[in-house]
Amino acid sequence: xxxxxxxxxxxxxxxxxxxxxxxxxxxxxxxxxxxxxxxxxxxxxxxxxxxxxxxxxxxxxxxxxxxxxxxxxxxxxxxxxxxxxxxxxxxxxxxxxxxxxxxxxxxxxxxxxxxxxxxxxxxxxxxxxxxxxxxxxxxxxxxxxxxx
Amino acid sequence: xxxxxxxxxxxxxxxxxxxxxxxxxxxxxxxxxxxxxxxxxxxxxxxxxxxxxxxxxxxxxxxxxxxxxxxxxxxxxxxxxxxxxxxxxxxxxxxxxxxxxxxxxxxxxxxxxxxxxxxxxxxxxxxxxxxxxxxxxxxxxxxxxxxxxxxxxxxxxxxxxxxxxxxxxxxxxxxxxxxxxxxxxxxxxxxxxxxxxxxxxxxxxxxxxxxxxxxxxxxxxxxxxxxxxxxxxxxxxxxxxxxxxxxxxxxxxxxxxxxxxxxxxxxxxxxxxxxxxxxxxxxxxxxxxxxxxxxxxxxxxxxxxxxxxxxxxxxxxxxxxxxxxxxxxxxxxxxxxxxxxxxxxxxxxxxxxxxxxxxxxxxxxxxxxxxxxxxxxxxxxxxxxxxxxxxxxxxxxxxxxxxxxxxxxxxxxxxxxxxxxxxxxxxxxxxxxxxxxxxxxxxxxxxxxxxxxxxxxxxxxxxxxxxxxxxxxxxxxxxxxxxxxxxxxxxxxxxxxxxxxxxxxxxxx
Numbered sequence: 216x217x218x219x220x221x222x223x224x225x226x227x228x229x230x231x232x233x234x235x236x237x238x239x240x241x242x243x244x245x246x247x248x249x250x251x252x253x254x255x256x257x258x259x260x261x262x263x264x265x266x267x268x269x270x271x272x273x274x275x276x277x278x279x280x281x282x283x284x285x286x287x288x289x290x291x292x293x294x295x296x297x298x299x300x301x302x303x304x305x306x307x308x309x310x311x312x313x314x315x316x317x318x319x320x321x322x323x324x325x326x327x328x329x330x331x332x333x334x335x336x337x338x339x340x341x342x343x344x345x346x347x348x349x350x351x352x353x354x355x356x357x358x359x360x361x362x363x
Numbered sequence: 364x365x366x367x368x369x370x371x372x373x374x375x376x377x378x379x380x381x382x383x384x385x386x387x388x389x390x391x392x393x394x395x396x397x398x399x400x401x402x403x404x405x406x407x408x409x410x411x412x413x414x415x416x417x418x419x420x421x422x423x424x425x426x427x428x429x430x431x432x433x434x435x436x437x438x439x440x441x442x443x444x445x446x447x448x449x450x451x452x453x454x455x456x457x458x459x460x461x462x463x464x465x466x467x468x469x470x471x472x473x474x475x476x477x478x479x480x481x482x483x484x485x486x487x488x489x490x491x492x493x494x495x496x497x498x499x500x501x502x503x504x505x506x507x508x509x510x511x512x513x514x515x516x517x518x519x520x521x522x523x524x525x526x527x528x529x530x531x532x533x534x535x536x537x538x539x540x541x542x543x544x545x546x547x548x549x550x551x552x553x554x555x556x557x558x559x560x561x562x563x564x565x566x567x568x569x570x571x572x573x574x575x576x577x578x579x580x581x582x583x584x585x586x587x588x589x590x591x592x593x594x595x596x597x598x599x600x601x602x603x604x605x606x607x608x609x610x611x612x613x614x615x616x617x618x619x620x621x622x623x624x625x626x627x628x629x630x631x632x633x634x635x636x637x638x639x640x641x642x643x644x645x646x647x648x649x650x651x652x653x654x655x656x657x658x659x660x661x662x663x664x665x666x667x668x669x670x671x672x673x674x675x676x677x678x679x680x681x682x683x684x685x686x687x688x689x690x691x692x693x694x695x696x697x698x699x700x701x702x703x704x705x706x707x708x709x710x711x712x713x714x715x716x717x718x719x720x721x722x723x724x725x726x727x728x729x730x731x732x733x734x735x736x737x738x739x740x741x742x743x744x745x746x747x748x749x750x751x752x753x754x755x756x757x758x759x760x761x762x763x764x765x766x767x768x769x770x771x772x773x774x775x776x777x778x779x780x781x782x783x784x785x786x787x788x789x790x791x792x793x794x795x796x797x798x799x800x801x802x803x804x805x806x807x808x809x810x811x812x813x814x815x816x817x818x819x820x821x822x823x824x825x826x827x828x829x830x831x832x833x834x835x836x837x838x839x840x841x842x843x844x845x846x847x848x849x850x851x852x853x854x855x856x857x858x859x860x861x862x863x864x865x866x867x868x869x870x871x872x
Binding site for chain 2: 223226227230233234237240241244245248249250251252253254257258261262264265268269271272275288289292293296297299300301303304305307308316319320323324326327328329330334335338342343346350354356357358
């Protein structure tokens with residue numbers, strides 16, 4: 216039970232630490248004066264405010280049962296969908312528009328059970344062509360169709 | 364007379380071929396994404412934002428606004444037929460819309476929601492036409508301290524008046540404010556939180572943040588839910604859409620009340636077109652009726668009032684956005700971002716300095732609402748058939764569009780990485796009840812609120828008194844305090860009523 220409760224405490228804990236980091240980081244930019252507020256004043260104030268709010272949330276949650284990560288959490292759809300974005304970002308400037316688009320679409324399609332891969336392949340071709348025409352031909356996005 | 368002249372100017376802009384074309388594209392695209400659950404107006408507007416860089420600002424704004432209110436029309440279709448809201452405010456429509464569909468009255472529900480949407484939208488446009496110039500005249504005299512206080516109220520209201528924990532909303536709004544500060548400080552030229560990355564010198568891309576928090580996070584939530592929406596065999600014909608006299612009687616009063624509530628909620632800075640307007644309209648109808656037991660079982664008022672309120676709130680939200688430069692919600696924040704990219708600052712001067720743009724957009728709302736009426740009544744069968752597109756086919760293409768859309772803004776893959784990062788963050792935090800909309804609102808208002816805060820102190824020689832001495836600022840600070848007090852009171856009440864202690868175990872005696 217303690218493990219379950221701890222899991223729900225992670226977001227406010229993360230925000231509290233982030234607030235602390237923002238306040239410490241903002242401190243380096245200088246405070247200035249009240250009549251000439253420095254670049255660091257607002258970040259420091261906001262960092263402290265975020266930390267206080269997150270700690271208040273943490274305190275409020277200390278005895279509550281919250282949603283927990285189920286044992287059968289669908290990691291595969293998450294990793295495939297998120298990974299498809301990463302794959303596209305890694306490939307687009309190395310192998311060109313169409314191979315990157317095809318790789319992204321195939322990987323994202325693997326995230327859920329597909330009934331017909333023939334339909335998916337048709338979708339990949341049509342989506343790649345339509346996006347290429349819109350973004351590269353019409354809007355002049357500087358990415359070659361194939362190659363770096 | 365002045366309003367008539369202004370509307371003539373507006374229609375001269377809105378009825379040009381290009382404006383009509385982009386209005387039609389916007390409302391059609393809006394209805395399309397509204398009908399399909401899981402994409403959403405904000406994702407689509409963010410996706411289209413880079414496209415508008417190549418357009419005249421008026422045409423871009425007409426298209427983006429068309430997507431916004433078009434999505435509200437479309438989202439009721441999924442609510443009624445699938446019991447899955449196309450957008451959050453349409454969740455209320457599910458309560459009675461889906462039972463109507465199960466009773467074989469899907470056509471009537473779709474007809475009444477479309478007409479209610481039109482009436483609600485039209486009422487709010489009239490309000491916008493009459494109220495915006497008056498508000499802009501008053502706002503011309505606002506100082507930096509006044510703007511700071513108005514924005515503070517908008518941020519506080521947006522984070523605490525929504526559904527869910529006010530504290531979580533406040534955390535997200537503060538995080539958004541910090542993210543808005545990333546990049547070069549315009550006052551001193553100092554790079555803040557850029558970590559030596561040149562790509563962050565101009566700040567975090569608004570498109571990357573919006574796409575990540577809403578587009579990617581929503582898709583991740585859908586694909587991991589394991590329950591992708593599927594349409595049962597439903598056929599809607601024009602004949603099946605005709606309501607009975609009794610249904611028309613129930614429609615009239617509820618539609619009028621919904622329009623009024625939606626307009627009032629929508630025009631408040633910070634509250635915007637959120638789910639609050641629909642819920643309030645629904646709750647009022649349930650309170651006024653002599654037969655509250657009909658609600659939840661297919662009551663006509665339970666469908667028409669929330670839909671009229673929803674569309675009225677969307678149109679009314681343009682009042683604070685265009686006249687004060689203070690967005691009502693995340694979508695309005697993205698629209699403000701789009702205008703700022705074009706070098707146009709929304710605010711009281713917009714009506715006088717860019718009269719053609721302001722009145723052109725307002726006139727386009729009339730055009731758009733009429734187009735939506737035509738699109739959603741005779742062509743309803745087309746939109747219903749759209750629901751049969753499987754989500755498993757749709758979402759990979761949407762992810763690709765997100766990648767390309769984000770990349771096309773700066774031609775930089777760093778933005779795609781950021782989108783993924785924000786998507787995972789949004790997915791994780793949404794699961795724990797942290798809303799994304801206040802974060803985006805904070806992000807857009809962050810630089811503006813800091814600028815006004817610093818300017819107010821500079822002008823007052825370091826004195827904080829203008830914030831409480833100026834009447835406008837003092838009133839808005841007081842309202843902010845009231846909103847915070849209300850949220851704290853509600854939390855305390857809810858906390859003592861619903862706090863569920865951990866069951867006693869060895870670890871937790």
